[in-house]
Amino acid sequence: MNLTEDLKNPIFKTIGEISDSLGKDVYAVGGFVRDIFLQRPSKDLDFVTVGSGIELAEAVAHHLGPKAHLSVFPNYGTAQVKFRDLELEFVGARKESYNRDSRNPIVEDGTLEDDMRRRDFTINAMAISLNEKSFGELIDPFNGLIDLHSGVIKTPLDPDITFSDDPLRMLRAIRFATQLYKKSDDSENPSYSAFRIDNDTFSAIKRNAQRMEIITRERINDELSKIMRAPKPSVGWRLLDMAGLLPYVFPSLIPLKGVEMKEGxxxxxxxxxxxxxxxxxxxxxxxxxxxxxxxxxxxxxxxxxxxxxxxxxxxxxxxxxxxxxxxxxxxxxxxxxxxxxxxxxxxxxxxxxxxxxxxxxxxxxxxxxxxxxxxxxxxxxxxxxxxxxxxxxxxxxxxxxxxxxxxxxxxxxxxxxxxxxNWKNPVDGNEIMERLGVAPGPEIARLKDIVKEAIIEGEIPYDHDAAWEYLINHK
Structure with a gap:
């Protein structure tokens, strides 16, 4: 499948040409590719190159000129180029391995296939070539396109390994099931249906729920925020409960669950x-x-x-x-x-x-x-x-x-x-002390409350002079 028609923004040709000049293969990957098929706009663009992603980002930023802002993150082997309204993320193809007690992966250089293999879900494990010889060609090693059309969220590899390696992926699965909708093929009467989590994948989430303990609150909150911004947030909260993740991501909600009976x-x-x-x-x-x-x-x-x-x-x-x-x-x-x-x-x-x-x-x-x-x-x-x-x-x-x-x-x-x-009491505390000789303390609050109650009850207008006259007569 060739997606040249979906790559109309000249930035894709530019990145492909720069990569060709460096002798590198480069691909658009991740959410951008997925969102093409879901007909969702995407301004955050991720690119994978076989080699140094930082080197490619530096070359792209240099080509785009002074309006491009380059940020390099050498510890992660990534770089970002902000240009106009686009955010371009570059990384070298890599493979990852994890220590069971750490949330941080051990990263090594790898092939495109290695990079696709480490991704969280098949719908995010697709790539589009940007090099001139194969511009627009879709690479889909784990049948992500089939899962997109079916509205299914599943891992490219054994889900127990995927979730044990990076437990945040369990929460991301639920976020995607809350956030993503697929459009029917009926153009005259289009309808939308939510994505669902594959049964084996969901069972693995249940088995690995306790692994969420190693994930930072900041990463969890970022996913919860995206769930809350979805059209129907209850989908996510229901799935979090069903999967056994609720005690790890928002334990304060647990006591709300259940019904108690007394005398019928x-x-x-x-x-x-x-x-x-x-x-x-x-x-x-x-x-x-x-x-x-x-x-x-x-x-x-x-x-x-x-x-x-x-x-x-x-x-x-x-x-x-x-x-x-x-x-x-x-x-x-x-x-x-x-x-x-x-x-x-x-x-x-x-x-x-x-x-x-x-x-x-x-x-x-x-x-x-x-x-x-x-x-x-x-x-x-x-x-x-x-x-x-x-x-x-x-x-x-x-x-x-x-x-x-x-x-x-x-x-x-x-x-x-x-x-x-925009309520503000027309009688000021400093004015009370000055005009009535009241010392600082609770008496000032009592006098201000007299004015507030009179205004709320409609006895006097919301007016400074009327408030003072009332207070002098009722203090």
């Missing part, structure tokens, strides 16, 4: 409810951190679960306790300890608020309070709350959606909603 009453399985909520959010928002908030919104339910003979199963304050758990989880998982963590924690703490505001009859004061607390994230909060509806009872779903609809309508009517999203 059970509660929903909070793990499967949670990943459904993530899908619901994903269908409405590309915001990865809103999806993480969905994943963690019920994280405190196992801690707060109680059975009351009159009320059944309760999870009182699971939202507030969950909010306090987020920093520890992010620290343990080595997720970013910055504004993203604060955003997730805030939404976890507030995720019950829209429902409770609706239960109160959607009063203006309750709406103002919710807008004030959520700030600029109030729309994300509403998406999370609406996505949290996963009941199988149509009447219950209808009532909840009607309640949220009324809440949204009321939010439109609250005339000061825009100011409240």
């Amino acid at each position: 009453k059970g509660h929903k399985d909070n793990f499967y409810h949670t990943i459904q909520v993530v899908d619901n959010v994903a269908s409405r928002s590309d915001n990865e951190w809103l999806r993480w908030a969905a994943l963690l919104h019920d994280i405190a339910k196992p801690t707060t679960k109680r059975y009351d003979p009159k009320l059944g199963w309760t999870f009182h304050n699971h939202n507030f306790i969950g909010e306090k758990m987020i920093p520890r989880i992010f620290r343990t998982m080595k997720l970013p300890l910055n504004e993203k963590m604060k955003y997730v924690a805030k939404l976890v703490g507030l995720h019950m608020r829209p429902q409770s505001v609706g239960d109160q009859g959607v009063t203006d004061s309750a709406v103002r309070r919710m807008i004030t607390d959520a700030g600029n994230d109030v729309e994300d909060l509403m998406i999370l709350a609406e996505s949290d509806i996963t009941s199988k009872q149509p009447d219950k779903v209808r009532r909840q959606l009607e309640g949220f609809k009324k809440l949204r309508e009321r939010m439109q009517y609250v005339h000061d909603a825009d100011e409240l999203r």
Whole structure:
């Protein structure tokens, strides 16, 4: 098979010509080749040459001129050339061997076949020649094209060896099964179906799950992030659970699993409810951190679960306790300890608020309070709350959606909603100390709360002078 028509970018001819001048064979490999057949765009281009990849990268960068930026990584035998909107990765063909207790391979020079053999899956073990004599020719030693058309993820070699050598490949298999979709051959009525992991490959993942212990959190988080950005993240989380990888990649989710029965009453399985909520959010928002908030919104339910003979199963304050758990989880998982963590924690703490505001009859004061607390994230909060509806009872779903609809309508009517999203108390602490002679301490917070409550309850406008007049009369 020849893929010349898919190599229209002149960079491929350029790299082929430079390689010919150096007497080297060069190939486009990996995800770029796979994505040609999946009709997916790809700007990150990987190239393998038989010989020194660094030497070829240096020659390419020199040819492209000052707009090309070269980065060399001699310890790994790789180099990168950034040129305009392209990232070109170069490596020499190699073969790898592993020590069982190390995540780092022993790398030696090898042939193209050696290089294809070391790759994770058959769909990533294809190459396209760029040399003039065979430009566009597909090299497919492990029938990756057949597996692409079948939508199957399998390893080129014995999966037990593949996964024991580099356990991250197990997580990558699940990420690809979540991320990749194949298009039907019907051009008039195209449909898409997800990839599946080959049975023998999946069994090997189960057998080697414990090997994930040698993989760094950073590498794991990179794969989890890609799962979370997929169209339907629940596919990945379900597979992680089924494969036995969940305890190694996100142990905090394990207590959510299962249903407990008392006096014939059970509660929903909070793990499967949670990943459904993530899908619901994903269908409405590309915001990865809103999806993480969905994943963690019920994280405190196992801690707060109680059975009351009159009320059944309760999870009182699971939202507030969950909010306090987020920093520890992010620290343990080595997720970013910055504004993203604060955003997730805030939404976890507030995720019950829209429902409770609706239960109160959607009063203006309750709406103002919710807008004030959520700030600029109030729309994300509403998406999370609406996505949290996963009941199988149509009447219950209808009532909840009607309640949220009324809440949204009321939010439109609250005339000061825009100011409240950027809430800042019109009475400043320094001004309180100066004008009222109050010493630094909790008394300042109490006085500021008096003003905040009056504004939220609609007793005074969101205005500095009105706030001061009110405070002087009610302090």
